[in-house]
Amino acid sequence: MSVPPPPRSAAPQIQGLSELFTPVDRFFVTDVTFPAPTVDTQRWQLTVRGLVEQPLSLTFAELLAMPSVEVDSVLMCVHNPVGGPFVGNARWQGVRLTDLLDRAGASRRADHVRLHAVDGFSAGVNLSLLEQGFEPLLVYAMNGAPLTREHGAPVRMLVPGIHGYDANIKWLASIEVTRYSEAIDYAERKGWPRVPSRMAPNSRIDVPCVSALLVPGGQIVAGVAWSPPHGVVKVELRVDGGDWQACSLVTALGPNAWVLWEAQWEATPGRHTLEVRAWGRDGAQSEAPAAPYPDGARGYQCVAVDVRSGCTPRPRQLGWWLLAQGRERWRLAWSGVIAWRQHSRQ
Numbered sequence: 001m002s003v004p005p006p007p008r009s010a011a012p013q014i015q016g017l018s019e020l021f022t023p024v025d026r027f028f029v030t031d032v033t034f035p036a037p038t039v040d041t042q043r044w045q046l047t048v049r050g051l052v053e054q055p056l057s058l059t060f061a062e063l064l065a066m067p068s069v070e071v072d073s074v075l076m077c078v079h080n081p082v083g084g085p086f087v088g089n090a091r092w093q094g095v096r097l098t099d100l101l102d103r104a105g106a107s108r109r110a111d112h113v114r115l116h117a118v119d120g121f122s123a124g125v126n127l128s129l130l131e132q133g134f135e136p137l138l139v140y141a142m143n144g145a146p147l148t149r150e151h152g153a154p155v156r157m158l159v160p161g162i163h164g165y166d167a168n169i170k171w172l173a174s175i176e177v178t179r180y181s182e183a184i185d186y187a188e189r190k191g192w193p194r195v196p197s198r199m200a201p202n203s204r205i206d207v208p209c210v211s212a213l214l215v216p217g218g219q220i221v222a223g224v225a226w227s228p229p230h231g232v233v234k235v236e237l238r239v240d241g242g243d244w245q246a247c248s249l250v251t252a253l254g255p256n257a258w259v260l261w262e263a264q265w266e267a268t269p270g271r272h273t274l275e276v277r278a279w280g281r282d283g284a285q286s287e288a289p290a291a292p293y294p295d296g297a298r299g300y301q302c303v304a305v306d307v308r309s310g311c312t313p314r315p316r317q318l319g320w321w322l323l324a325q326g327r328e329r330w331r332l333a334w335s336g337v338i339a340w341r342q343h344s345r346q
Contacts, residue, residue, distance in 0.1 A: 003070040010251040016207040022088035033119040041154045050177035053105030073256035074226045078163035083301030089258045094139035112180040118171045125167045133229045160256035161228035163197040197295045201227040201280035212305045213314040222262040227280030231255030234279045237263045267307045274303045
């Protein structure tokens with residue numbers, strides 16, 4: 001099942017705004033194995049075993065012959081800070097996990113699947129997620145082209161709405177149908193919690209940049225927002241801690257994809273802070289700051305800019321930017337240590 005091409009209205013031409021689909025060569029990569037494994041598609045096979053009536057062993061050609069779907073979806077690393085770069089949006093193509101489990105005759109006793117990669121990495125998908133609107137896919141194409149080695153070729157798992165480390169494994173080799181109580185995976189052995197790490201409503205300001213120098217008058221503020229698997233309802237902007245104003249949302253591709261947004265701001269001389277928040281169907285983006293550990297960063301992105309009459313606009317003032325980056329990295333590192341210590345005591 002193919003997805004129609006996005007309408008032109010889904011991608012406004014604003015300099016500095018993220019593209020509707022993140023180019024593959026600029027899509028973030030996070031691995032625990034270096035260098036990335038090279039898998040021969042002619043020799044690769046996917047096995048499905050465990051609590052099934054009919055164990056499977058599929059070649060790459062046999063997997064490609066199965067009915068496939070396309071989905072536009074965000075993928076984000078759990079370590080991504082608020083407003084950070086470790087998130088991207090792509091059009092993915094692959095086979096539904098449910099179709100594979102049906103073909104193998106998964107037992108009704110099974111409530112979990114363990115995913116094993118060729119490099120020894122493993123992660124899990126609790127089957128209860130299927131009842132909550134999450135749809136795992138065995139993906140072999142990204143933005144209309146076969147997966148690259150860096151992104152998990154020949155096949156990776158994608159669970160829209162779940163952080164990258166939790167089930168979205170690359171270089172997939174086997175699927176073990178099992179019980180949740182019997183599955184211990186890579187992240188769990190490292191001390192991370194066993195519950196799926198779901199993406200909360202999130203948003204980012206792309207334009208203007210942190211520490212930008214602007215002139216007074218009408219300015220465009222724009223960025224991206226996401227809230228899979230149910231979609232973004234609205235995005236709001238506030239300036240200097242004032243009232244929230246509604247932003248214009250561009251045509252959404254689907255509930256799992258990010259949506260581009262923009263707002264008009266009448267800038268006055270001085271130093272200003274811009275904040276953004278997204279609303280999903282389950283509520284608003286959390287205001288309380290939190291470190292990425294253990295289930296994703298929380299809080300609003302805050303972009304400080306300077307507005308001066310008669311200046312030459314600059315996308316970034318290096319001194320202010322370095323200071324802001326240093327403060328944010330220190331705060332993030334310290335909050336991560338605190339969160340880890342609190343979780344370790346539980």
